[in-house]
Amino acid sequence: MPTLRDVAKLAGVHQSIVSRVLNDDKKTSVKEETRRRVLEAAEALGYWPNALARGLKLKSVGSLALVIPDISNPVYAEIIRGAEQEARRSGHFLLLASTEGTDPGELEFLQSLLEGRVDGVILANALVEDAVIDDLEAGRYPYVLVNRRSQRASRYVVADDAAGAMLAVNYLIDRGHRRIGHLAGPPTADTALTRKYGYRQAIEAAGIAFHEDLVIEGSYSTDSGRVGIRRLLSLKDPPTAVFAANLRVAAGAMDAARRTGTRIPEDLSVVAMHDTELAELLSPGLTTVRLPLEGLGREAVRMLLRVARGEPGPEQVVLLGAELVERESVSPI
């Protein structure tokens, strides 16, 4: 690997000149002829600056970390895509770290990530422990939470999950449903709580009594959907429609329902949060609520960059814009 000195030698100038030319430093001027020679030499050697040395000096490496819990979840894929784009746009690399179940010991993990390797961290991990957040706050590390609120975290960007949930439930209500179940996510996840809240708001706003037993809490997994729907369908007075807290849950629920002979949408209408490829591949195509997930990733990067640069800006962002995507999983009653 050629270094600055190599280029300098070939161009017959001092390395500091090379540095100035290559970074095209406005503060000092370089003779046109010299600049040309330097550029040529750099080109000839295929010179590329060493990011480590640069970062060491400048105390900024030009990369950000995005920590997610699980790569195979398409929800994260969208957040990642948005973050990637924005990072690239601003000349940064995105270092993706998936905790993939290896969730504990995260602190050490973050430490080694932060110590020079990246300029800041975005935590898309729905399950970060409060201790981790406290530590980040204490260390004054540049970080932002995405898709998760927290009392202790000063910065986060989230979607309007409550509005999304209400959109879904109102859609069902508008079609005449009164007994509407909710397959909720894990009570440990902020998004799950918020969606459940939205569900309840919509129900009560329509003057329908809220029934605790129509809400089944589980995890964000297909199996959870399967288990949940069985419980709902075995109720003496089962719901005519369900709102699933995410797509996987809905998929599991549809699968399990079908296996017990329940037809969708004739016997049971289904609406789910999140709209990914899967929604249209299921049959019947699933009616969903689309949240601006890519936007979440984008905003998180923007906010992080602001924090890292010490610039002012909003500390909490709620991205509006939930949208209903109609397919064939709902029938009027």
Next chain:
Amino acid sequence: MPTLRDVAKLAGVHQSIVSRVLNDDKKTSVKEETRRRVLEAAEALGYWPNALARGLKLKSVGSLALVIPDISNPVYAEIIRGAEQEARRSGHFLLLASTEGTDPGELEFLQSLLEGRVDGVILANALVEDAVIDDLEAGRYPYVLVNRRSQRASRYVVADDAAGAMLAVNYLIDRGHRRIGHLAGPPTADTALTRKYGYRQAIEAAGIAFHEDLVIEGSYSTDSGRVGIRRLLSLKDPPTAVFAANLRVAAGAMDAARRTGTRIPEDLSVVAMHDTELAELLSPGLTTVRLPLEGLGREAVRMLLRVARGEPGPEQVVLLGAELVERESVSPI
């Protein structure tokens, strides 16, 4: 951020001692009492070594890059998971870079990645241009291709796509199918070519005539599956079964087939390459061939680490172990 010198000062020793203690250097010994003091000081300050400074000196940063074309593809998710695990096991970070359509200018991209930021690169990008590979070879950069063969690349790790395809097709043949279509992937993808080859091998080995018009080439997308299946079904003598080159293609095909009134598996049997969550969520559940994708990721990391360390080892690895996963998308004829 405390530095080595800070720790040294607090412990009342020289920084070089601190370095030795913290890296627990076997070559020089340190008095037990001193060691304790150093450890305490480091703990008290919350010291963590700066990865950049370390990397600059050691010419190795402890991170690897994995370049993929598209995060939302679950096939890559599995490769990523395997790579992550192996990287972590060996104390490395995995820097994930998704080209996400931004495919050109890859060279520059790789350059800036390689220049110090990572110790090597794994290219899971099925569409890397040969020029890129030539350049990597020329630059003697540590790199490995995964899930793609190449004449010009000296190192790659792939699955046994041909055997997998044969497994799928033979399964259909065993159940009495003779007219078997193939929804192939893009001719630019090595995996697609290999699977097509496997398909043909299986067909001919069974003494069935190979019909060019039963093979539809497309891309690895759901839409391609939709288009392809329509063409196959509109043949004067349509196939009774199809082998889809990947799961997305199969999902699209099933969707389109169903919409034209074709029942699966009664009218048309379907087998697809790859087994992800989607396969069991579709209805009917899709019979698939599972390739050792996680293993691919793992092996790629191992190989890359060997290359980076200049150790000897195999240059091409073909990971065996395709496996048929039976569900409900095939009926005997």
Next chain:
DNA sequence: TTGAAAGCGGTACCAG
């Protein structure tokens, strides 16, 4: 307009 030199935060070699 250019050159010299210091220093970012470590590691490792050599001397004591």
Next chain:
DNA sequence: CTGGTACCGCTTTCAA
């Protein structure tokens, strides 16, 4: 067993 020092490759201030 411990301290001093050079250096990894770059940026930047100060002098010439």
